[in-house]
Amino acid sequence: METPHPDRPLDVIAVVPPGLEEASAIELAALGAEAVQPLRRAVACRTDLAGFYRLHLQARLPFRFLRELARFPCRGREDLHAGVQRSADWQHWLPPERSFKVEASGSAPGLSHSHYSALQVKNALVDLQRQHWGQRSSIDLDDPDLVLHLHLGTPRGGGGPWGAAAEAVLSLDGGGASLHRRGYRAAMGLAPLKENLAAGLIALTGWDGSVPLADPLCGSGTLLIEAACMALGRSAGLEGGGANRPGRARSFALQRWPDFDPILWQQEVEAATALARDGLADGRPLAPIVGMEAEAAVLEQARANAAAAGVGPWLDLRQGDCRNFEPPSGAAGLLVCNPPYGERLGDGEDLEALYSDLGRMAKERCSGWTLWLLSGNPELTGALRMKASRRIPVSNGGIDCRWLKYELR
Numbered sequence: 001m002e003t004p005h006p007d008r009p010l011d012v013i014a015v016v017p018p019g020l021e022e023a024s025a026i027e028l029a030a031l032g033a034e035a036v037q038p039l040r041r042a043v044a045c046r047t048d049l050a051g052f053y054r055l056h057l058q059a060r061l062p063f064r065f066l067r068e069l070a071r072f073p074c075r076g077r078e079d080l081h082a083g084v085q086r087s088a089d090w091q092h093w094l095p096p097e098r099s100f101k102v103e104a105s106g107s108a109p110g111l112s113h114s115h116y117s118a119l120q121v122k123n124a125l126v127d128l129q130r131q132h133w134g135q136r137s138s139i140d141l142d143d144p145d146l147v148l149h150l151h152l153g154t155p156r157g158g159g160g161p162w163g164a165a166a167e168a169v170l171s172l173d174g175g176g177a178s179l180h181r182r183g184y185r186a187a188m189g190l191a192p193l194k195e196n197l198a199a200g201l202i203a204l205t206g207w208d209g210s211v212p213l214a215d216p217l218c219g220s221g222t223l224l225i226e227a228a229c230m231a232l233g234r235s236a237g238l239e240g241g242g243a244n245r246p247g248r249a250r251s252f253a254l255q256r257w258p259d260f261d262p263i264l265w266q267q268e269v270e271a272a273t274a275l276a277r278d279g280l281a282d283g284r285p286l287a288p289i290v291g292m293e294a295e296a297a298v299l300e301q302a303r304a305n306a307a308a309a310g311v312g313p314w315l316d317l318r319q320g321d322c323r324n325f326e327p328p329s330g331a332a333g334l335l336v337c338n339p340p341y342g343e344r345l346g347d348g349e350d351l352e353a354l355y356s357d358l359g360r361m362a363k364e365r366c367s368g369w370t371l372w373l374l375s376g377n378p379e380l381t382g383a384l385r386m387k388a389s390r391r392i393p394v395s396n397g398g399i400d401c402r403w404l405k406y407e408l409r
C-alpha cells in the first residue's frame with residue numbers, strides 16, 4: 001500500500017461549471033498548476049501540496065478539487081473492492097475513529113448506479129478496517145473527516161495502460177463541501193448565480209477593473225461582488241476575502257487530513273491575505289462599480305453581501321428600474337446582467353417588454369460600452385434587437401444558457 005507523500009506531485013481534477021473549462025484552466029495555470037488540461041466539466045492538473053493549498057485559497061471558478069489517490073482498471077465489483085483496498089495506506093488515512101463519506105460518478109461494467117458504486121467503496125474500506133482493528137469508521141454525510149470520490153469511466157484519451165477497459169479513479173475532496181459557497185452570502189435574492197459561475201462570467205469578459213462595470217438588474221449582487229473581489233485581490237478562500245479579519249481562512253476538509261502541513265498552510269494563507277488591496281495591482285484606483293435593483297429588500301441583501309465579502313465601499317448599489325439606469329460619466333465600460341428569463345423568475349411578467357426596454361436603454365445611454373447578458377431564453381434575447389458578437393454556452397444550475405456579448409455603438 002502506497003502512502004501519498006507530501007512532496008510527491010499531486011494529480012488533481014478541478015470540477016468546474018460547464019462552459020468554464022478553458023477559463024478555469026487559465027486560472028489554475030496562473031496559480032502555478034502544471035500539466036493543465038481542460039476536460040468536460042473538469043480540468044486536470046498537477047501540483048504539489050503547497051499548490052493544492054493555494055488552489056483552495058485562491059481559485060474562484062472550481063466547485064471542488066479532487067486529489068487522486070489511485071487509478072486502476074475496473075471490470076466490475078471485485079476489481080473495485082480490491083482496487084479500493086490497495087489505493088492508499090488506509091491505516092494512515094482512515095483509522096476507525098475518523099468518519100468518512102463516499103461520492104461516486106460515472107459507470108463501469110456491473111456498476112451503473114453511483115449510489116451502489118459508492119456503497120461498494122464504503123464496504124471495501126470497512127471490511128479492511130474490521131480486519132485491521134476489529135472496528136470500523138462511521139459514515140457522516142454532513143461533516144465527515146474524509147470525503148472520498150470515486151469516478152468510473154473510460155480512461156482519458158480512450159485507453160489507459162490497461163487498454164480500453166473502464167477505469168476507476170479514487171480521490172479525496174480537498175474542500176469537503178462545494179467551494180462556490182464563499183460564506184459572504186447569508187442573504188440571497190431571487191435566483192442568484194452561484195459565486196463561482198459569476199466569477200467565471202466576469203473572467204470571460206476580460207474586465208480588469210480599469211473601466212466602469214455596471215449591473216442594472218443586480219439582484220443580490222453576485223456578479224459585481226465577484227468582480228470587485230477579483231480586482232481587489234480578495235481571495236475566495238478567506239473570510240471577508242481577507243479584508244476584515246486578515247488571515248482567517250474558511251475551513252476545508254484537507255485541514256483534517258493526516259498529511260496536513262500547518263506551516264505550509266499558514267504560508268499560503270498569508271500569501272493569499274497579502275493580495276488584498278484597496279486599488280488595482282498597478283496602483284490605479286478601481287473604476288466605478290454600479291448596481292441597480294428594482295426590489296428594495298433584494299438590494300439590501302446585495303449591500304449586506306458586499307459588506308460581508310469586504311468590498312462594500314467599492315460598490316455603488318441603488319434601488320431603481322433598469323430602464324432609468326444612467327452609466328457613470330467618463331470612460332466607456334461594461335454592462336453585465338442576468339435578467340429574469342422565465343425559467344425560475346418572472347413568469348407571467350412581460351419579460352419581452354423588459355428585454356426590449358433594456359436593449360433600448362443600453363443603446364441610447366451606453367454608446368461605446370459593451371453589454372454581456374446571461375440568457376436562458378433565446379426568444380427573449382431577440383427582443384433586445386441587437387446582434388451578439390459572441391455567444392458562449394454555459395450552464396446555470398442545469399439550465400442551458402448563453403453568455404452573450406453585444407457591442408453598443
Ligand SMILES: C[S@@+](CC[C@H](N)C(=O)[O-])C[C@H]1O[C@@H](n2cnc3c(N)ncnc32)[C@H](O)[C@@H]1O
Nearest residue numbers: 192193217219220221222293294321322338340
Ligand atoms: C435573475 S435575478 C439576478 C440575480 C443576480 N445575478 C444575483 O446573483 O443575485 C434578476 C433580478 O432583476 C431584478 N429586476 C427585475 N426587473 C427589474 C427591473 N425592471 N429593473 C431592475 N431590476 C429588475 C429582479 O428583482 C431580480 O433581482
